[in-house]
Amino acid sequence: MPMIEVKNLSKSFGALEVLRDVSFQVEKGDVVAVIGSSGSGKSTLLRCLIDLEAVKCGTIIIDGRALCRDGVYAPAREKKAIVLNMGMVFQHFNLYPHLTVLKNLLLAPRLVKGEKGDAPVERAMALLKKVGLDTRAGEMPGRLSGGQKQRVAIARALMMNPDILLFDEPTSALDPELTGEVLSVMRDLAKERMTMLVVTHEMGFARDVANRVIFMDGGRILEEGPPEELFNAPKQERTKAFLSKTSA
Amino acid sequence: MDLSYVARILPALLNGALTTLALFALVLPLSLPLGFLITLCASCRFKPVKWLAQAYIFIMRGTPLMLQLFFFYFGLPFIPVIGPYLRLTSFSAAALSFTLNYAAYFAEIFRGGLLSIDKGQYEVSHVLGLTSFQTMTRVIIPQMIRVTLPSIGNEAITLVKDTALVASIALPEILHYAKGIVTRDFTTTPFIVAAFIYLLITFIVTVLFKFVERKVNYE
Numbered sequence: 001m002p003m004i005e006v007k008n009l010s011k012s013f014g015a016l017e018v019l020r021d022v023s024f025q026v027e028k029g030d031v032v033a034v035i036g037s038s039g040s041g042k043s044t045l046l047r048c049l050i051d052l053e054a055v056k057c058g059t060i061i062i063d064g065r066a067l068c069r070d071g072v073y074a075p076a077r078e079k080k081a082i083v084l085n086m087g088m089v090f091q092h093f094n095l096y097p098h099l100t101v102l103k104n105l106l107l108a109p110r111l112v113k114g115e116k117g118d119a120p121v122e123r124a125m126a127l128l129k130k131v132g133l134d135t136r137a138g139e140m141p142g143r144l145s146g147g148q149k150q151r152v153a154i155a156r157a158l159m160m161n162p163d164i165l166l167f168d169e170p171t172s173a174l175d176p177e178l179t180g181e182v183l184s185v186m187r188d189l190a191k192e193r194m195t196m197l198v199v200t201h202e203m204g205f206a207r208d209v210a211n212r213v214i215f216m217d218g219g220r221i222l223e224e225g226p227p228e229e230l231f232n233a234p235k236q237e238r239t240k241a242f243l244s245k246t247s248a
Numbered sequence: 249m250d251l252s253y254v255a256r257i258l259p260a261l262l263n264g265a266l267t268t269l270a271l272f273a274l275v276l277p278l279s280l281p282l283g284f285l286i287t288l289c290a291s292c293r294f295k296p297v298k299w300l301a302q303a304y305i306f307i308m309r310g311t312p313l314m315l316q317l318f319f320f321y322f323g324l325p326f327i328p329v330i331g332p333y334l335r336l337t338s339f340s341a342a343a344l345s346f347t348l349n350y351a352a353y354f355a356e357i358f359r360g361g362l363l364s365i366d367k368g369q370y371e372v373s374h375v376l377g378l379t380s381f382q383t384m385t386r387v388i389i390p391q392m393i394r395v396t397l398p399s400i401g402n403e404a405i406t407l408v409k410d411t412a413l414v415a416s417i418a419l420p421e422i423l424h425y426a427k428g429i430v431t432r433d434f435t436t437t438p439f440i441v442a443a444f445i446y447l448l449i450t451f452i453v454t455v456l457f458k459f460v461e462r463k464v465n466y467e
Binding site: 050051052080083084086087088090092094096097098099107108111112113140142156160 | 387394
């Protein structure tokens, strides 16, 4: 059973069609990179999967449970349970600026899952250690660099023990010298067989870490395949044109 | 200025200051939550509620506070049928009109505060599974308070000074007593003493707000 199954997804903002009949699957442990020029619909696709955008028609099945079937959404309670099975990392981190790093990690487990006592704190510290920031637990997010913020955001998403992580251009807002630390955390997660769907402009990451690459253009999936195939021998002219521009 | 004269008139003026402090202590904590409620109504998706809240803000900001004060003190009893039951004491009328008036201003301040919060804060809260109520109370309001606190402090100081208006409905406060003594003694000293009392109160309010601002600053 695939972890993510999307069938015939369509979505428009007013007259603008941003997703046109998109279908794909992600297996457990897959790391899928979604590439394409801006406006191709890749971020919207990710946002639809986690219920930040409502789709017009199509089906989204997450780990066997339908978030949306033929454009009809699951009841609120079921929807929430499905969304909670996924974590999302945003381009602009979206850390809570009024809470310390540690409290950023603890807020949702405490409020949503009712976790109490030392257990969530220990888990939070372990996750911060994993992303190399255990010494910054008491810091306010405003005092961290972009790369550190994004690593905290990843740890915060992991606090909810999701089976799937969605990354929406996680390194696009970072200075080039800071992307490495974030990508290395993502690489570690990939090694642990976390199911990941990554919208990215980092072709190096897509090539090295992803086991599948999806190329989107004009709201459609134009081409998909293993990175070595898609990068070395793209079938579509649009893919070739896009790759020649980005690999420059 | 004769200090013994000041000492003689001071008790009456300080008595007036009690009215100012009582109004302030009542109006500020009542109008802030009411203002936030009006902000929420003004951004409600149910149109009639939204229009009602916007009309409320328009009327309360668009008419003089003194007129509103007169309305609640002198005007209400003239309303047919229920009017006779709406005879308020001058203090209640003052507290009511100030609360309703300041709530409209706070509503606009809070609206600005909410607009300043990135929509990513709502999105990440949704993704993490927080309910709308939890998102509001644990994520949005704490950030909104920090953004709006300087403006709220500004309004609080205006409130202190606006209490002088209640002299017009014969509620004795600082300025009322000062004016009485000036007329009696033919000296401007009471006005100067009154000014110092106002300055002392606004100084304390300023310090308090600076303290709270430092407390909620998270940069």
